[in-house]
Amino acid sequence: MLSKAQISLITSLQNKKFRLQHQIFVVEGIKSVLEFVNSSYKVQKIYATPQAQTKLEKIPHNIKLEEVTEGEFQKISSLKNPQGALALVELPQNNKLDIAQLRGKHHIVLDDVQDPGNLGTIIRTAEWFGIKNIICSIGTVDAFNPKVVQATMGSLSRVQIYYVDLEKFIEETTLPTFGALLKGQSIYETAFGSEGLIIMGNEGNGIRPSLIPKIDKTVTIPRIGEAESLNVAVATTIFCSELSRQKLK
Numbered sequence: 001m002l003s004k005a006q007i008s009l010i011t012s013l014q015n016k017k018f019r020l021q022h023q024i025f026v027v028e029g030i031k032s033v034l035e036f037v038n039s040s041y042k043v044q045k046i047y048a049t050p051q052a053q054t055k056l057e058k059i060p061h062n063i064k065l066e067e068v069t070e071g072e073f074q075k076i077s078s079l080k081n082p083q084g085a086l087a088l089v090e091l092p093q094n095n096k097l098d099i100a101q102l103r104g105k106h107h108i109v110l111d112d113v114q115d116p117g118n119l120g121t122i123i124r125t126a127e128w129f130g131i132k133n134i135i136c137s138i139g140t141v142d143a144f145n146p147k148v149v150q151a152t153m154g155s156l157s158r159v160q161i162y163y164v165d166l167e168k169f170i171e172e173t174t175l176p177t178f179g180a181l182l183k184g185q186s187i188y189e190t191a192f193g194s195e196g197l198i199i200m201g202n203e204g205n206g207i208r209p210s211l212i213p214k215i216d217k218t219v220t221i222p223r224i225g226e227a228e229s230l231n232v233a234v235a236t237t238i239f240c241s242e243l244s245r246q247k248l249k
Contacts, residue, residue, distance in 0.1 A: 001072070002047075002066075002068055002072045002075065002076070006076075007075050007076055009022070010026065010047075010076040010086070010088070011075075011076060013025060013026045013088075013146070014026075014078060014146055016142045016144075016145065019091065019142070019144055020091075023090060023091050024044060024088045024089060024090055024091065025088075025089055025091060025144035025146070025149065026078070026086060026087070026088065026089075026146050026149065027086070027087040027089050027149055028077060028078065028079055028082065028083070028085070028086050028087075028146070028149075028150060029079075029083050029085060029150065029153075030052060030055045030056065030083050030084075030085045031153065031154055032149070032150070032152075032153060032154045033046060033056065033085045033086070033087045034056065034154075035154030035155075035157045035158075036087060036089050036154070036157045037059060037060070037063065037087070038157075039157035039158065040157075041089050041090065041092070041157055042089065042090040043063050043087050043088070043089050043090075044063075044064070044087075044088045044089065044090060045063070045064040045065075045066065045087070045088045046059065046063060046064070046065045046066070046085065046086070046087045046088075047066050047068050047073065047076065047085070047086045047087075048065060048066075048067060048068065048084055048085045048086070049067070049068060049069065049070055049073050049084035049085075050067060051084055052083060052084030052085040053065070053067065055085075056085060070084070073086070078146050078147075079150070091144060095160070095161075095162065096162075097135065097162040097164060097169075099169075099172065099173060102133065102173070102175060102195075102197075103175070103195060104194060104195050105131075105132070105133075105194075105195055106131060106192065106195060106196050106197075106198060106243050107131065107132075107133045107134070107135060107175075107196075107197055107198070108122065108126055108131055108133075108134045108135070108197075108198050108200065108236060108240075109134075109135045109136075109166070109170075109177075109197045109198065109199040109200065110122070110134065110135070110136045110137065110140050110199075110200055111137050111139075111140075111166060111199060111200065111201045111202055111207050111208055111211060112137050112139040112140055112201070112202040112205075112208070113136070113140045113141060113200065113201075113202060113203065113232055114139075114140070114141055114202065114203055115141065115203060115232075116141050116145045116147035116148040116151065117147060117148075117151050117233075118203065118231065118232050118233040119140065119141050119143060119145075119148045119151070120147065120148045120149070120150065120151020120152045120156075121151055121233035121237075122134065122200075122232070122233050122236045123143070123148070123151075123152040123155050123156055123159050123161070124151065124152050124153055124155040125233070125236060125237045125240055126155070126159050126236075126240065127155040127158055127159050128155075128240075129240040129241070129243065129244050130244075131159070131240065132158075132159060132160060133159070133160045133162065134159060134160070134161050134162070135162045135164060135166075135169065135197070136161060136162065136163050136164070136166075137163070137164070137165075137166040138163055138164070138165065138166075140163070143156060143161040144156075166211065167210060167211060167214070170197075170199075170211060170214045170215075171214060173197065175195055175196050175197050176193060176195065176196040176197070176216050176217070177196065177197045177199060177214070177215045177216045177217070178190070178192065178196055178197065178198050178199065178215070178216065178217050178218075178219050179199045179201075179207050179211075179212060179215035179217070179218050179219065180198070180199065180200050180201065180206075180207070180219060180220070180221075180235055180236075180239060181201075181206060181207060181212070181218045181219070181220055182206070182220055182223075182229070183218065183220060184217070184218030184219045184220040185217065185218065185219055185220070186219075186220060186221075186222050187219050187220065187221050187222070187238065187239065187242050188222070188242065190217065190219050190242075191246070192242070192243055192246055198236075198239050198240075198243070199211070199215060200232050200235060200236050200239075201232070202232075203231075203232055219239075221235060221238050221239075
């Protein structure tokens with residue numbers, strides 16, 4: 001039976017303050033839980049209903065598994081339609097960005113992306129296209145927010161997320177920088193080469209003005225219709241797709 005203390009702890013992890021305090025975050029859903037179990041992350045404990053347990057095969061013996069009722073699970077889940085499986089996972093330690101390791105590849109850079117669903121979709125998209133690192137400004141939504149974790153569908157377990165002082169980082173890097181803006185060279189006429197940073201801006205304001213002069217090349221997705229702008233997750237997908245197309249040529 002779940003205690004009030006357990007329920008209080010798990011529900012408190014919706015808040016970044018308590019995730020940092022306890023150094024753990026929540027993963028929900030059978031597929032996502034299994035993805036983290038089979039990753040480099042350390043899973044502290046799994047809570048599962050009897051029905052969900054039948055789908056959680058080969059959980060290592062060192063991971064605690066506690067059975068809960070459907071009613072109890074409703075008290076700790078943040079989902080409208082929970083699957084009956086929830087894991088407490090330790091936050092990554094010493095997750096410091098090594099700029100030297102970025103050479104020879106493309107990476108996504110996010111400038112104050114605020115919506116959890118957008119960040120989650122971008123992480124999932126990055127994994128699809130083989131991008132292993134996403135570098136975020138300090139003002140970007142926390143990657144371990146439950147809504148972000150849920151939207152990644154397990155991809156967060158394999159994509160590295162870093163939070164940095166973005167302006168300082170851009171100034172220090174020697175990698176080519178490509179900024180997604182409404183005005184710039186067409187993405188389909190831009191040669192992205194073998195390495196670089198793809199910078200995507202905030203949902204409402206785009207890339208901050210102080211960062212634009214530091215960008216080597218501004219790039220745009222040509223607009224044919226009348227829409228004012230593209231969703232940042234959709235725009236990131238188009239950039240990733242074009243990067244992939246050029247590499248496969």
